[in-house]
Amino acid sequence: MSEPAVAVARYLGTTTAEGPGVRTAVWVQGCSIRCAGCFNPHLFAAEGGVPWSSTALAARVLAEPSGGLTLLGGEPFDQAEGLAAVARRVRAGGRSVLTFSGYTHAALRRAAAAGKPGVADLLAATDLLVAGPFRQDRIDHQRPWAGSTNQEFVVLDDRFPDLVDWQAGAVDRVQVDVDRTGAVAVNGWLDTERLDALLAALD
Numbered sequence: 001m002s003e004p005a006v007a008v009a010r011y012l013g014t015t016t017a018e019g020p021g022v023r024t025a026v027w028v029q030g031c032s033i034r035c036a037g038c039f040n041p042h043l044f045a046a047e048g049g050v051p052w053s054s055t056a057l058a059a060r061v062l063a064e065p066s067g068g069l070t071l072l073g074g075e076p077f078d079q080a081e082g083l084a085a086v087a088r089r090v091r092a093g094g095r096s097v098l099t100f101s102g103y104t105h106a107a108l109r110r111a112a113a114a115g116k117p118g119v120a121d122l123l124a125a126t127d128l129l130v131a132g133p134f135r136q137d138r139i140d141h142q143r144p145w146a147g148s149t150n151q152e153f154v155v156l157d158d159r160f161p162d163l164v165d166w167q168a169g170a171v172d173r174v175q176v177d178v179d180r181t182g183a184v185a186v187n188g189w190l191d192t193e194r195l196d197a198l199l200a201a202l203d
């Protein structure tokens with residue numbers, strides 16, 4: 001049987017803007033949820049991204065000087081089989097896994113119980129789940145990493161105190177990268193108003 005592949009839209013070896021501490025962030029291509037106001041509509045289409053085998057992607061993550069992996073998108077649970085294999089390997093390497101999903105935790109549990117491939121495995125390989133669709137009418141200005149107040153933080157495994165105590169001293173950061181061509185990439189979460197103000201201040 002061939003190894004499940006993962007379509008990767010963006011990869012950041014180290015960042016402090018996508019969860020506690022220094023983490024490796026992987027944005028996957030494709031999201032079937034399509035929340036109104038999503039900041040990543042270019043990741044909706046399932047086509048695209050760069051295909052990675054789960055073994056190669058996990059090895060790349062484990063070679064980074066980071067404390068854990070953050071999966072976001074796109075929708076990680078739309079590629080649950082491949083990402084479960086990646087997450088399992090990353091955790092076996094002693095690093096934590098934080099997974100963002102537009103599905104609620106209840107919906108994921110139902111999908112797992114119904115046998116949807118990879119869902120139970122990705123839940124089992126995730127330490128902290130941030131779950132629920134983005135609601136543009138419920139912007140979250142308080143909690144780090146969450147886009148809207150309906151999204152729930154679910155601790156699925158307590159091996160990593162920084163993930164369990166996500167509220168204690170957690171800082172909401174935004175990272176702005178400008179490459180040599182002048183292309184700007186932003187990660188972390190800010191509402192449109194504050195993001196526009198930040199980018200204007202950077203001239």
Ligand code: SF4
Pocket residue numbers: 031032033034035036038039040041043073074075101102103133134
């Ligand atoms: S689940 Fe996430 S990536 Fe998908 S549409 Fe909603 S906010 Fe965007």
